[in-house]
Amino acid sequence: MRVALLSYRGHPHVGGQGVYVHYLSRALTELGHRVEVFSGPPYPDLVAGVGFSAVPSLDLYRPDDPFRRPALEEFRSGVDVLEYALMCSAAFPEPLTFSLRAHRALRQRLEAFDLVHDNQCLGYGLLALQRRCPVLATIHHPITIDRRHEIADAPTKKRSATLRRWYAFTRMQGRVARRLQRIVTVSESARSDVVREFKVAPERAVVVHNGVDPDLFRPLAEVAEIPGRIITLASSAAPMKGLPVLIEAVAKIATEREIELVVVGKGGDGDALRLAERFGIEDHVTLMGRVDDLRLVELFATSEIAVVPSLYEGFSLPAVEAMACRVPLVATRGGALPEVVGADGDTALLVAPGDADELALALRRLLDDAALRRRTGEAGRTRVLQRFTWRAAAQAMVEQYLEILEQEPRERARSC
Numbered sequence: 216m217r218v219a220l221l222s223y224r225g226h227p228h229v230g231g232q233g234v235y236v237h238y239l240s241r242a243l244t245e246l247g248h249r250v251e252v253f254s255g256p257p258y259p260d261l262v263a264g265v266g267f268s269a270v271p272s273l274d275l276y277r278p279d280d281p282f283r284r285p286a287l288e289e290f291r292s293g294v295d296v297l298e299y300a301l302m303c304s305a306a307f308p309e310p311l312t313f314s315l316r317a318h319r320a321l322r323q324r325l326e327a328f329d330l331v332h333d334n335q336c337l338g339y340g341l342l343a344l345q346r347r348c349p350v351l352a353t354i355h356h357p358i359t360i361d362r363r364h365e366i367a368d369a370p371t372k373k374r375s376a377t378l379r380r381w382y383a384f385t386r387m388q389g390r391v392a393r394r395l396q397r398i399v400t401v402s403e404s405a406r407s408d409v410v411r412e413f414k415v416a417p418e419r420a421v422v423v424h425n426g427v428d429p430d431l432f433r434p435l436a437e438v439a440e441i442p443g444r445i446i447t448l449a450s451s452a453a454p455m456k457g458l459p460v461l462i463e464a465v466a467k468i469a470t471e472r473e474i475e476l477v478v479v480g481k482g483g484d485g486d487a488l489r490l491a492e493r494f495g496i497e498d499h500v501t502l503m504g505r506v507d508d509l510r511l512v513e514l515f516a517t518s519e520i521a522v523v524p525s526l527y528e529g530f531s532l533p534a535v536e537a538m539a540c541r542v543p544l545v546a547t548r549g550g551a552l553p554e555v556v557g558a559d560g561d562t563a564l565l566v567a568p569g570d571a572d573e574l575a576l577a578l579r580r581l582l583d584d585a586a587l588r589r590r591t592g593e594a595g596r597t598r599v600l601q602r603f604t605w606r607a608a609a610q611a612m613v614e615q616y617l618e619i620l621e622q623e624p625r626e627r628a629r630s631c
Contacts, residue, residue, distance in 0.1 A: 216248040216616055219321060222334040223313035225254030231355060231450065231532055232334055233259055238428060240265045242609035251328070253320060255313045270316045272309070275302050294319075305380040311387060314338020322347075330616055333395075337388035341395065349619045351397035353423075356405045356529025356550065357412035359385045361455055364526060368454040389413040397619045399612070401425045402551035405529040423612050424555075425530050426605035431508055432539035434596070438516035443473045445578065446518040446542070448511075448533035449480040449487070457524030457547065459490055463571040464524075466494035468578060477514060479503045515540035519588060520581050523556075525549050526568040531556075535603045538562065538595030543588040545577045555603075562594040 220240055226233045240250045241262045251266030252259055256274045261267055273285050273295055282302065290296055294315050301308035314333075318340035321331065325348045333341055333352035341350055362382035369375040392398055392413040398420045400406040406420050445465065449458050458478070465476045476499060478487050491500040503514065515521065521537035527550040528534070534556050537544050546552045549568040556563040564581065566573040581588050 216243075216330075216613065217328045218243060218248060218250045218616070219328045219331045220250055220252045220334065221313075221317050221331065221336055222252065222254045222259065223309050223336045223338075224257060225252065225259030226257035231530075233257075234532055235353070235355070235425065236334060237261060238426060238605040239609060239612065242426070242605040243612070245606070246609055246613065248613065253317050255309065255316070268320060270313060270320055272312060272316065273298050275299070276309075305377055306383050307381050308384075310336050310384050311338045311340075314340030316340070318343045329620060332612075332616075337391045339387060339391060341391055345395065349622075350395055351399060351615060351619055352392065352395050353399045353401070354392065354405070354409050354413075355401055356527070357385070357408050358382065358388065359412045360408060360527055360550075361453065364455040365453060395419075396622065397421065397615060399423050399615060401530040402554050404551035404554055408529070408550075421615060423608055423615065424603055425532060425535070426603050426608040427532070427535045427539045427599055429539050429596075429600055429604060432512055432515075432536045434541040434592075435512065435516035438513060440519050441475070441517045442519065443582065444475045444477060444518045445520045445522055446477045446479065446514055446537075447522045447524065448536075449478055450533075455526045457526050457549075457568065458487055460569055460571050460574060461522055461524040462487065462490045462494060462496070462500065464574040464578060465499060466491075466496045467571065467575040468582075469496045469499050472582070474582075475499055475501060477501045477503060477518065479506055479511060479514060481505060511536070512540060515542050518542055520545060520578060522574075522578070523547065523552060524568075524574065525552070528552050528555075534563075535599050538592075539599045539603075541592040541596045543581055543591035544595055545574065545581065547574075556595070557598050561591075562598045563591065 222232055222236045224232050225236050236252055236259050240252055243250050244264045253268045253270050255270045255272045294312050298308045298312040314336050330349040331344050335354055344350055362385055366375050366378050369378055392415050398415050400409050400420055400422055401424055403422055406422050409415050409420050410417050447461055449456055468474050491497040515537055521542040521544050523531055523534045523546040530551050534546055544563040546556050546563050546565055547568040548565050559565040564577040566577050
């Protein structure tokens, strides 16, 4: 199988998109398929044997220079002008402009691939590709859900209007999703959301779970736990990730015992520190920022509990990574989390999204019961090994590839 895998952002440090591309492309290659990744900046971290084609952009959201003004000589096409104009109007252009550039990069090379697999770009350029080649797309969850949460949390009408403009690309994503041959989602919960939010025909939406590398994310017997240490991964500071609720819960516990919250990821920035200061627990919160996977595994090993406090998740890679490391998990019932982490009290403790009191109670329960922590952690790793590996994800994805290739001649015959 020859697969063109598209991702408008490819590096693992930008969040789940980059992790998905890295591990899925590796697993597909290990199964004997040929994968070439087409990505905009920041570019992906890929293993040997996976092909790569850069899809350059104006890179308007560099961490060290966000919303930058490009030099005149950087504008080389109408797509570049469109990208900058949309940014200046407060819209987010990358899904659209990446899809147009990907179409341009692939249109002379489509015979080299059996199909195109899009990773939640869902831009109009995919429809042009689909006229000549089978296309399917992974939707981790509909971004309309992020949009709704952020607008509801907006402090002013002006901020609400700005967010509505920023998320305008979600209308395009819905239109494109409805017209693609196959949509892959990562959980039954996400599938229901895609069908509801994007009006995708249910028979065209299927589930292929994400995975984890259990040889990398594993228990480290040689590393000692730090009593009272809790870890959470925050890929963004968005309200939907639930970090303020977790900090409030930790503040409730900090009045009675020693506790440390370690926040890993770009969401653990100044906002998290300001929240900790507001509750008077800045000495109990450690902001780690971005770390590589080896360091993350070490941090899991030093932690007594991992927490996923999100109001909503379409899957949650941090949850399965923690479980793979045999760290007892507390998670909310938001979105797909109960489906992914398993039954309450067995493989994880589940709490209501947004409820700091219930979250604090669950944390206290685990902190006070070493036997429960041990049972929960062991059951979590067993669940991951049985259900959530990247090899299993790649095998299931290949089945979807084969199905749409079998359908392709019939679809083209009907369109003639």
